[in-house]
Amino acid sequence: QTRPLQPIALAVSLRLATADAVAAAKWGTPSPIDDPAREAQVLGAVAAQAADEGLSAVRVQQIFRDQIEANKEVQRALFGWWSVAPGAAPTVRPDLTQVRPVIDRQNTDILLQLRDQEAVLAGPDCVPALVDAAVAVAAEQRLDPLHQATLARALVSICGPVRD
Numbered sequence: 103q104t105r106p107l108q109p110i111a112l113a114v115s116l117r118l119a120t121a122d123a124v125a126a127a128k129w130g131t132p133s134p135i136d137d138p139a140r141e142a143q144v145l146g147a148v149a150a151q152a153a154d155e156g157l158s159a160v161r162v163q164q165i166f167r168d169q170i171e172a173n174k175e176v177q178r179a180l181f182g183w184w185s186v187a188p189g190a191a192p193t194v195r196p197d198l199t200q201v202r203p204v205i206d207r208q209n210t211d212i213l214l215q216l217r218d219q220e221a222v223l224a225g226p227d228c229v230p231a232l233v234d235a236a237v238a239v240a241a242e243q244r245l246d247p248l249h250q251a252t253l254a255r256a257l258v259s260i261c262g263p264v265r266d
């Protein structure tokens with residue numbers, strides 16, 4: 103494959119795309135963007151999956167902290183936009199309990215890509231390969247500037263060994 107890191111960049115981008123639905127689910131409700139209990143659940147689940155796959159729980163949790171941070175950056179940006187431009191705010195409210203299983207599936211996809219691309223991630227050409235993959239995904243998914251910038255945020259810790 104010409105771009106071995108494109109599947110992981112895509113999985114990260116698809117996880118990030120859920121932030122729009124999460125923000126719409128929370129907008130106009132008392133549910134805060136930050137949900138520490140859910141974050142702990144996500145980080146616990148990925149640490150368990152990392153152990154099953156023989157991956158470093160510390161590395162995997164860092165990578166997923168980045169996913170969560172990037173997700174919150176999208177949510178905060180959208181909240182800011184909707185508060186100054188109420189006409190742009192969502193008119194239908196997705197059910198958060200239906201969005202979270204999608205996030206869980208993307209988490210698994212990301213984790214399995216980390217496992218499958220272990221050699222590339224640990225190799226000397228990871229950063230240029232990751233940038234190349236991210237640019238390709240941004241074009242293919244037609245990401246807007248907010249989602250391009252936050253995709254970069256979500257990818258910061260991906261390169262490096264994922265096994266102890």
Ligand SMILES: O=C(O)C(=O)C[C@]1(C(=O)O)C=C[C@@H](O)C=C1
Pocket residue numbers: 124135136137138140141144169170171173174202205
């Ligand atoms: O599930 C949510 O409520 C989200 O906002 C998504 C998410 C995540 O990226 O997994 C991000 C922020 C919250 O603190 C918890 C989890």
